[in-house]
Amino acid sequence: MEEVFASLFDREMSFRSARLLSYEKGKILIEAKVTEENANPYGFAHGGYLYTLCDSAAGLLGYSLGDYIVTQQASISYISSAAMNEILRVEGNCIHSGRTTKVAEITVNGQDGRLVCKSTFTLFSIRKTK
Secondary structure, three states, rough: HHHHHHHHHHHHHHHHEEEEEEOOOEEEEEOOOOOOHHHHHOEEEEEHHHHHHHHHHHHHHHHHHOEEEEEEEEEEEEOOOEEEEEEEEEEEEEEEOOEEEEEEEEEEEEOOOOOEEEEEEEEEEEOOOO
């Protein structure tokens, strides 16, 4: 599973200046850098970029639980800005793992530890991984 997971991570996250730090069943930790490509006109991380980081982390979290999943519902709260070149820490935890649905909580923290955004994803399992 590790090789497949690494390949899936590369496809999901490579264009987002992200790096997988660790993963285990129901937990994932990613580091991402705010670059010009993912910043808004004001020089801060674009909200859509932050949402995409969270959604991708949730999807990878679902995979770590042995499921191919799709997002069924999502909620995100933006708390503070993240500046250009800032390194973000994206942390995901499974808070519910049912037969067909999973619930993931994803937080993004700035390099100084402040909360940038927090999201919750309800994931629907479309099938089990091998």
